[in-house]
Structure formats: C-alpha cells, structure tokens
Amino acid sequence: MTGPGVLYVPPDAHIPEHGFRLSLVFPDESGHYPTGTWPYEGKPGQKMPWFINTDSYEEAQRIVRQMNEDQGFSAKEAAIVIAKSMAIKP
Numbered sequence: 258m259t260g261p262g263v264l265y266v267p268p269d270a271h272i273p274e275h276g277f278r279l280s281l282v283f284p285d286e287s288g289h290y291p292t293g294t295w296p297y298e299g300k301p302g303q304k305m306p307w308f309i310n311t312d313s314y315e316e317a318q319r320i321v322r323q324m325n326e327d328q329g330f331s332a333k334e335a336a337i338v339i340a341k342s343m344a345i346k347p
Contacts, residue, residue: 263325263335266317276310277317287345
C-alpha cells in the first residue's frame with residue numbers, strides 16, 4: 258500500500274445494528290479496503306471492522322470527514338484520493 262490512506266464510507270456499507278462499515282482508500286491503488294472481517298464472529302484471524310454507529314449516511318460522512326481532517330486530510334484532499342482510486346482499473 259502506498260502512502261497514507263483516507264477513511265471512506267461506501268454508500269452500500271450499512272450493516273443493521275452496527276452502522277456503516279468503514280473502508281480505507283490508498284493513493285494510487287484501485288478501489289477501497291473494507292476494515293475488518295464481516296461477518297465478524299470472533300474466530301482466530303478475524304478482525305473487528307470499524308463502524309460509524311449511525312443509520313444516517315450523511316451523518317457517517319460527516320464523522321468520517323472529521324476523522325480524516327483530524328489525520329491531516331482536508332475534505333478536498335480526501336475526495337481527490339477517493340475519486341482517483343475509484344477511477345483506477347484493477
């Protein structure tokens with residue numbers, strides 16, 4: 258993985274009773290990497306996903322924007338990383 262990644266909330270990442278499962282997006286890599294293992298059952302080798310505990314996609318996006326900003330990425334910088342990564346063919 259190249260460079261620091263940004264957090265991303267895929268629109269289809271809502272999991273009932275958990276919220277939105279976060280993904281990581283890395284510069285110059287195709288697509289996104291969902292966090293953890295789903296379904297998570299606590300088995301050896303599994304990792305608990307990161308969730309934004311809300312049913313509102315808009316609220317999840319707001320929280321992730323703030324989390325990215327806390328890591329030094331402006332909303333514009335994060336959007337550029339995400340857009341470029343989604344445009345790269347695997």
